[in-house]
Amino acid sequence: MSSQPSETKAARVTSFDVAERAGVNQSTVSRALAGSPQVTPATRERVLAVARELGYTVDQRASGLRTGRTDTVAVVILQGPEDKAPSGNPFYFELLGSICEAASARGLETLVSLQSEEGRLSGDYVKRGQADGTIVIGSARHSSAWTYFQQLQRSTGNLAFWGSPFDDARWVRSDNHGGGRIATSHLLDRGYRKIAFVGPLGTGPGQFAERFSGYRDALAERGAQPIEASSYPDGDRKSQGYHAARDMIERDGSIDAFFAASDRLAFGVLDYLKEIGRDVPEDVGIVGFDGMSAGTISSPPLTTVAPDLAKAAEALLRMAIDGEASVTQRVKVRLIERASVRPT
Amino acid sequence: MSSQPSETKAARVTSFDVAERAGVNQSTVSRALAGSPQVTPATRERVLAVARELGYTVDQRASGLRTGRTDTVAVVILQGPEDKAPSGNPFYFELLGSICEAASARGLETLVSLQSEEGRLSGDYVKRGQADGTIVIGSARHSSAWTYFQQLQRSTGNLAFWGSPFDDARWVRSDNHGGGRIATSHLLDRGYRKIAFVGPLGTGPGQFAERFSGYRDALAERGAQPIEASSYPDGDRKSQGYHAARDMIERDGSIDAFFAASDRLAFGVLDYLKEIGRDVPEDVGIVGFDGMSAGTISSPPLTTVAPDLAKAAEALLRMAIDGEASVTQRVKVRLIERASVRPT
DNA sequence: CTGAAAGCGCTTACAG
DNA sequence: CTGAAAGCGCTTACAG
Numbered sequence: 001m002s003s004q005p006s007e008t009k010a011a012r013v014t015s016f017d018v019a020e021r022a023g024v025n026q027s028t029v030s031r032a033l034a035g036s037p038q039v040t041p042a043t044r045e046r047v048l049a050v051a052r053e054l055g056y057t058v059d060q061r062a063s064g065l066r067t068g069r070t071d072t073v074a075v076v077i078l079q080g081p082e083d084k085a086p087s088g089n090p091f092y093f094e095l096l097g098s099i100c101e102a103a104s105a106r107g108l109e110t111l112v113s114l115q116s117e118e119g120r121l122s123g124d125y126v127k128r129g130q131a132d133g134t135i136v137i138g139s140a141r142h143s144s145a146w147t148y149f150q151q152l153q154r155s156t157g158n159l160a161f162w163g164s165p166f167d168d169a170r171w172v173r174s175d176n177h178g179g180g181r182i183a184t185s186h187l188l189d190r191g192y193r194k195i196a197f198v199g200p201l202g203t204g205p206g207q208f209a210e211r212f213s214g215y216r217d218a219l220a221e222r223g224a225q226p227i228e229a230s231s232y233p234d235g236d237r238k239s240q241g242y243h244a245a246r247d248m249i250e251r252d253g254s255i256d257a258f259f260a261a262s263d264r265l266a267f268g269v270l271d272y273l274k275e276i277g278r279d280v281p282e283d284v285g286i287v288g289f290d291g292m293s294a295g296t297i298s299s300p301p302l303t304t305v306a307p308d309l310a311k312a313a314e315a316l317l318r319m320a321i322d323g324e325a326s327v328t329q330r331v332k333v334r335l336i337e338r339a340s341v342r343p344t
Numbered sequence: 345m346s347s348q349p350s351e352t353k354a355a356r357v358t359s360f361d362v363a364e365r366a367g368v369n370q371s372t373v374s375r376a377l378a379g380s381p382q383v384t385p386a387t388r389e390r391v392l393a394v395a396r397e398l399g400y401t402v403d404q405r406a407s408g409l410r411t412g413r414t415d416t417v418a419v420v421i422l423q424g425p426e427d428k429a430p431s432g433n434p435f436y437f438e439l440l441g442s443i444c445e446a447a448s449a450r451g452l453e454t455l456v457s458l459q460s461e462e463g464r465l466s467g468d469y470v471k472r473g474q475a476d477g478t479i480v481i482g483s484a485r486h487s488s489a490w491t492y493f494q495q496l497q498r499s500t501g502n503l504a505f506w507g508s509p510f511d512d513a514r515w516v517r518s519d520n521h522g523g524g525r526i527a528t529s530h531l532l533d534r535g536y537r538k539i540a541f542v543g544p545l546g547t548g549p550g551q552f553a554e555r556f557s558g559y560r561d562a563l564a565e566r567g568a569q570p571i572e573a574s575s576y577p578d579g580d581r582k583s584q585g586y587h588a589a590r591d592m593i594e595r596d597g598s599i600d601a602f603f604a605a606s607d608r609l610a611f612g613v614l615d616y617l618k619e620i621g622r623d624v625p626e627d628v629g630i631v632g633f634d635g636m637s638a639g640t641i642s643s644p645p646l647t648t649v650a651p652d653l654a655k656a657a658e659a660l661l662r663m664a665i666d667g668e669a670s671v672t673q674r675v676k677v678r679l680i681e682r683a684s685v686r687p688t
Numbered sequence: 689c690t691g692a693a694a695g696c697g698c699t700t701a702c703a704g
Numbered sequence: 705c706t707g708a709a710a711g712c713g714c715t716t717a718c719a720g
Contacts, residue, residue: 012412014697025707030699040705059473061414062697065712066407072455075372090637093437100458109474111416112456114444127410129403129713130453155399183591238640274643293434296582297611299643358713369691376717380696384689405715409696691720697712704707 013054022050033058064129072109073320074131075099078138078145078163079116091263091290092137095162095309099135102313108132108321117145123152123159133158133320134330140165140206149314160319162312166258167208172315174307176207179333180214183259183287183305188222190341192285195219198244198269199261200232210217211289215259227255243266249276256284263288265293266302270340281342291336301338308332352472366394375401378649386582408473416453417664418475421633422482422489435607435634436481439506439653443479446657452476452637452665465492470502477502477664484509484550504663506656509550516659516673518651520551523677524558527603527631527649532566534685536601536629539563542613543605544576548549552605555633559603571599584646585612587643593620600628607639607648614642614684625686635680645682 015033020025024043031039031201032047039047050056064070077092096112103110111131115121136149136159146164153159153169161171187195197215199208216226229244230251241260245268250253260266266288270280278284280300288295291306312331318324359377363370368391375383376391393428394400408414421436440456447454455475459465469475471561473534480493490508497503497513497613505515523679531539535606543552573588574595585604589612604610614624622628624644632639635650656675662668 012697016697026697027699027708028706030697031706034699043705055471057468057471059409061405061473062700062712065403065409065697065714066699070405070713090437091435093434093441097437097458100456104458110456112440112444112454114441114448114582124401126695127401129405174676249705270643294638294641297524297638297640299614356713360713370713371692371715372690374713375690378715382689387689406696407715409698410715412696554716572718689720691718693718694716696714700710702707702709702717704705 005046012059013056015056015058018047018051018054018056021054030058033056035246070130070132071107072131073099073103073317074111074113074123074125074134076113076115076134076136076143078136080141081116081118081337089139089264091292094292095137095312098309099316102310102317106317106321108317115145116235117142121145121148123173124150124156124160126156133160133317133323135160135162135316135320136164137162139163140204140208149156157323158320159314162316162327163207165204167205167328170319170333172312172319173207173210174305174312175330175333176210177214177217179289179305179307180211180216180259181218182333182335183216183289184210184215184218186303186335186341187257187259187285187287188218188224190285190344192341193224194252194255195224195229195257196227196229196245196248196255197261198229198241198258198265200240201228211259211261226287227252236261237264238268238271241265242272243268244270245272253258258284258286258287260286263290263292266295266304266340267298270298270302281340284341285342287335288340291293295336298340301342303338303341304336305333306336308334351394352619352662356403357400359402362391362395362398362400365398366391371598374402414474414476415451416455417443417447417661418455418457418467418469420457420459420478420480422480422486423458424485425460425462429679431526433483433608433640435636438636439481439656442653442657443660446654446661450661450665452661459489461486461489465489467493467496467503468500470500477504477661477667479504479506479660479664480508481506483507484548486625498592500666502664504660506660509548511549511672514663514671516656516663516675517551517554518649518656519521519674519677520554521558521561522647523633523651524555524560524603525562526558526677526679527555528559528562529630529631530603530647530679530685531631532562532568534629534688536570536685538571538596538599539568539601539603540571540573540589540592540599540600541605542573542585542609544584545572546576555603555605572597581606581608582612582615585609586616587612589613589616591634602630604630604632607634607636607646610639610684611642614646624684629686630684631679632684638678642684644684647682647685648680649677650680652678 015029016026019029031200032044061066100110125134164171229247232240233243258269288302291304295302295304315329359373360370363373376388391647444454469478481589508515573591576584577587630647632646636646639646639648652675
């Protein structure tokens with residue numbers, strides 16, 4: 001009953017097993033595997049060989065308990081009710097991808113949590129010993145969630161935000177103002193004259209408002225006036241874009257370009273324009289924002305302003321994990337020219 | 345130097361702190377927080393109140409070390425060189441979203457790892473005490489990665505695969521054969537007659553091959569012949585779709601429909617058709633596979649076969665975490681009618 | 689129903 | 705350079 005070979009559930013192999021088999025003390029095993037310089041090359045070799053043979057790997061729970069670290073970063077992605085779960089906002093997943101890569105490059109694992117405001121919000125991964133820092137991704141829409149996380153940031157530290165609407169907290173953002181300028185100037189340079197802005201500003205400060213101000217400033221320099229939709233329906237971004245475009249075109253048929261504050265809004269604009277038979281980019285030009293790869297699929301492919309996601313991910317990590325001093329950081333944006341703006 | 349109030353780094357509060365303050369033994373704190381029935385309601389209340397007051401949460405490293413569990417599932421997403429990192433295959437992220445939701449519903453956290461074949465493959469999250477099970481997501485393309493993970497599955501258990509090309513392992517797949525049938529029959533029902541298949545089969549068994557066989561069988565029932573591309577270039581799915589469509593149309597201009605084994609392939613087909621001025625769906629019909637939400641953005645929006653991702657996620661979790669006995673499982677697919685097939 | 693104690697598997701001073 | 709030992713913060717038999 002005790003020596004049946006494969007009946008017994010394979011017991012966890014520990015550093016003690018390795019030690020015994022290698023004829024050294026357990027602490028030496030620990031040092032050897034940690035690559036400590038104070039263990040002789042010969043000893044290290046022997047230990048590593050045995051570890052390999054036994055299939056030993058250090059238990060992160062135990063080592064983390066001892067060191068106080070976890071070597072993982074938690075990423076919470078906020079989902080509004082308007083985002084049909086679970087895919088939510090695809091842009092967030094692109095950012096998530098960049099964070100996973102940047103984390104991995106630093107030797108960190110990534111814990112992902114999708115959270116909605118109606119569900120239970122939770123950001124105390126550090127306190128629970130599950131992460132060394134937490135990144136929260138959302139937009140100004142998730143207002144009640146943000147107040148929770150802002151609160152948490154005050155008491156906790158080790159948080160970094162993307163898309164948070166308030167200024168007195170650690171965040172990384174796109175150069176939204178610059179992006180708004182670039183998009184608008186590009187449209188102006190290509191000969192469009194009446195450029196409308198698409199994006200609800202009602203939620204107050206936030207990325208859209210910053211993009212709007214870049215748009216407005218670029219327009220002002222050339223003596224042009226901003227054009228805004230009178231209102232936005234609830235719902236997903238795409239239908240908001242659709243309705244905003246319709247609202248504005250119906251009031252002023254001479255509008256010949258749109259700067260949409262997000263790619264998903266732009267897809268809605270595209271839909272409306274198709275519906276009324278306006279040719280993009282000949283009759284009407286469009287520039288979106290986010291650099292979403294889905295923009296290559298639309299027809300025409302969407303010209304867009306893309307933030308440097310790799311840089312954003314690194315900055316977020318520095319703030320969340322290293323507790324970097326700088327409280328806020330902007331990442332550069334660049335224009336990705338596809339085909340929703342006519343060539344020169 | 346010792347009693348400066350806020351200079352000292354907030355020490356971790358432990359169950360001992362709560363115990364002291366609540367006037368009970370530490371073990372009672374542990375029981376109270378675990379919701380053990382053997383602690384008096386009055387005691388539990390008192391303990392919970394103190395815990396709340398002190399902001400105490402149990403350290404998962406410590407409790408996991410004791411219990412042997414981690415209450416987290418690891419998800420590794422395979423990325424080929426052809427997927428421009430980091431966003432990779434958007435379909436995987438949709439599946440990932442479903443897994444996060446299903447995991448969360450079961451009280452599990454989700455650890456995500458993006459891995460490429462050139463990089464270091466790693467799936468021993470269970471052994472390292474970082475997860476209770478591991479889900480691997482990929483496609484037949486990632487052949488060398490799969491041999492690694494298959495190996496691992498033999499020695500380890502607690503793995504579940506999506507997209508693995510071999511049969512002797514735990515996996516969850518779409519009802520690919522059924523999906524191929526549905527797509528093809530749908531096209532036939534809508535009056536298309538020469539239906540071509542888009543999707544490289546060179547890699548041997550795998551999801552595409554299964555979809556092809558469903559397509560072939562549906563055709564055979566109506567006395568029609570399969571049509572295949574002569575070859576596929578390396579590169580991303582979209583350009584493969586583009587080239588395959590061109591290849592087949594150039595050889596036979598009377599082809600009037602395509603069943604693409606993935607949505608991304610279908611987007612490439614759409615591109616080519618647009619380029620040569622064929623109207624979709626009037627002249628040519630297209631059905632994709634995957635149910636990607638990006639398919640709502642194309643023009644026309646893509647009709648597609650969608651697997652039940654929620655079910656897939658649950659099955660994957662059962663296999664990875666519970667070690668469910670059933671080795672393989674198919675999830676249902678359904679046709680999402682958008683606009684790339686003409687109405688009746 | 690509650691307490692005292694052992695032990696999960698590590699890392700890291702402390703000696704030598 | 706290596707060993708012996710303490711301790712990270714829990715859970716859970718074992719007593720009472």
